[in-house]
Amino acid sequence: MRFEAPETVEAAVALLAGEAGTAFPLSGGTDLLVQMRSGRIAPDLVVDTKRIPALREIAREAGGWRIGAAVSGAEINEHAELVAAWPGIAEAANLVGSTQVAGRATLAGNLCTSSPAADTVPAMVAAGALARIVGPAGKREIPVEDVPVGVQKNSLAKGEMVECILLPAKPDRSSDCYLRFIPRTEMDIAVVGCGVSVTLDEGGTVTAAKVALGAVAPTVVVVEDGAQAIIGTKLDDAALDALAKACEAACNPIDDKRGTVEFRTEVAGTLARRAVKIAADRARGVV
Amino acid sequence: MSSIHVTSAVNGDPVEFLCEPEETLLDVLRDRLGMTGTKEGCGTGDCGACSITLDGRLVCACLVMGAEAEGRQIGTIEGMADGETLHPLQKKFLEHAALQCGICTPGFLVAAKSLLEKNPDPTEEEVRYWLAGNLCRCTGYDKIIRAVMDTAEDMRKGNV
Ligand SMILES: Cc1cc2nc3c(=O)[nH]c(=O)nc-3n(C[C@H](O)[C@H](O)[C@H](O)COP(=O)(O)OP(=O)(O)OC[C@H]3O[C@@H](n4cnc5c(N)ncnc54)[C@H](O)[C@@H]3O)c2cc1C
Ligand code: FES
Ligand code: FES
Numbered sequence: 001m002r003f004e005a006p007e008t009v010e011a012a013v014a015l016l017a018g019e020a021g022t023a024f025p026l027s028g029g030t031d032l033l034v035q036m037r038s039g040r041i042a043p044d045l046v047v048d049t050k051r052i053p054a055l056r057e058i059a060r061e062a063g064g065w066r067i068g069a070a071v072s073g074a075e076i077n078e079h080a081e082l083v084a085a086w087p088g089i090a091e092a093a094n095l096v097g098s099t100q101v102a103g104r105a106t107l108a109g110n111l112c113t114s115s116p117a118a119d120t121v122p123a124m125v126a127a128g129a130l131a132r133i134v135g136p137a138g139k140r141e142i143p144v145e146d147v148p149v150g151v152q153k154n155s156l157a158k159g160e161m162v163e164c165i166l167l168p169a170k171p172d173r174s175s176d177c178y179l180r181f182i183p184r185t186e187m188d189i190a191v192v193g194c195g196v197s198v199t200l201d202e203g204g205t206v207t208a209a210k211v212a213l214g215a216v217a218p219t220v221v222v223v224e225d226g227a228q229a230i231i232g233t234k235l236d237d238a239a240l241d242a243l244a245k246a247c248e249a250a251c252n253p254i255d256d257k258r259g260t261v262e263f264r265t266e267v268a269g270t271l272a273r274r275a276v277k278i279a280a281d282r283a284r285g286v287v
Numbered sequence: 288m289s290s291i292h293v294t295s296a297v298n299g300d301p302v303e304f305l306c307e308p309e310e311t312l313l314d315v316l317r318d319r320l321g322m323t324g325t326k327e328g329c330g331t332g333d334c335g336a337c338s339i340t341l342d343g344r345l346v347c348a349c350l351v352m353g354a355e356a357e358g359r360q361i362g363t364i365e366g367m368a369d370g371e372t373l374h375p376l377q378k379k380f381l382e383h384a385a386l387q388c389g390i391c392t393p394g395f396l397v398a399a400k401s402l403l404e405k406n407p408d409p410t411e412e413e414v415r416y417w418l419a420g421n422l423c424r425c426t427g428y429d430k431i432i433r434a435v436m437d438t439a440e441d442m443r444k445g446n447v
Binding site: 005030033037048050074 | 332
């Protein structure tokens with residue numbers, strides 16, 4: 001195995017594209033090193049991205065935010081302005097592992113690992129985030145939900161890497177929330193995760209919404225019917241019931257020791273209900 | 288396979304080492320630098336026994352590659368006491384009997400020190416969340432939490 005720590009994106013792409021064997025970008029390493037140790041992967045080349053200054057930045061872009069691919073969850077949560085703008089993204093990043101793990105783990109790594117239970121992915125999807133991907137053929141931007149294509153499989157081509165995550169400009173009276181259910185209070189993998197973003201008008205009616213579920217299917221699920229169920233409403237009980245039903249219908253989970261199919265399905269509806277209420281309170285500036 | 292030459296600093300002292308590309312910083316500390324205070328419990332980020340600081344940030348040494356340490360500042364348990372004088376957290380751990388077998392202790396101490404540097408007045412809940420990635424199979428945690436809360440109080444009062 002070779003280890004490289006280039007200082008520019010161009011150099012990183014050239015290394016990844018030029019390797020004849022298997023090449024992996026290294027962000028926080030909280031998945032990569034575990035997979036190397038277990039023998040699941042045996043890279044010929046590891047490219048540490050953390051010495052590329054642009055990948056370490058949190059900055060404003062196009063009225064929204066650009067979060068460099070090597071920015072850790074801890075750094076996101078220390079950025080007061082970003083936390084205020086996108087509390088759901090921040091709380092999802094904060095849920096990833098322990099203090100030690102969140103000190104290294106990145107949004108880009110969480111996305112590219114393509115675990116069904118990845119916590120930040122439903123939050124990013126709900127926020128309408130894009131991944132800016134850079135590779136030998138140049139740059140492109142795709143919705144984050146197009147990155148994971150199966151369990152531990154992503155859509156990136158050889159030589160490509162995520163350069164940053166882009167969060168859109170936030171309309172007035174908009175906010176987001178991410179909730180997950182785990183069998184204990186810390187350090188476990190999501191049984192269900194739910195990210196929601198909403199925009200309200202001055203009277204409190206929902207004008208836009210996005211709902212995404214994690215851990216209920218091989219990849220993140222966008223619940224379009226759930227969003228439609230609450231748009232045009234003031235989140236009355238009937239709207240919340242319809243949202244919960246739509247989320248239950250969108251689930252295609254597995255049975256495992258953390259939860260049965262039935263349980264996961266019910267929890268998905270319950271979390272969506274709770275998350276949308278929190279997001280709406282945040283959008284109103286109540287919390 | 289060619290070894291990588293790395294220059295960094297451990298507890299403020301410059302160090303140089305050669306490591307293989309796949310070696311973790313935990314392997315380097317223990318096997319190359321002979322600093323065995325940092326423990327290996329799981330090797331997969333779950334137990335916190337290998338807690339160190341990297342450029343001031345609390346991390347698991349088992350999830351850092353040795354080669355990543357180039358130019359970085361590493362903080363380990365060996366840097367906690369000042370010569371023969373124990374750090375207040377170390378004294379409180381002894382006073383409260385917050386350890387039994389001791390394998391988790393260096394990790395807890397490094398993690399707790401990093402918490403108190405960031406937040407000198409944590410609530411019990413904050414201490415428990417901060418230390419949730421440090422596992423202990425002996426103490427039942429309560430004495431550890433009390434030792435950390437007690438240290439924080441003493442340090443705030445300037446008693447130490
Ligand atoms: C103890 C422990 C607890 C955990 N708990 C959680 C949890 O609660 N929730 C959760 O979702 N996850 C959890 N994880 C998994 C892991 O921490 C997250 O998935 C994390 O976000 C991965 O980010 P990273 O930066 O460490 O990725 P890395 O390990 O650096 O990379 C992960 C994968 O993505 C690829 N990659 C990295 N950066 C890029 C890039 N810029 N472009 C393209 N590909 C890239 C790598 O090659 C690798 O295949 C846990 C892990 C551990 C060890
Ligand atoms: S040895 Fe590193 S977390 Fe257990
Ligand atoms: S004292 Fe034995 S594991 Fe903590």
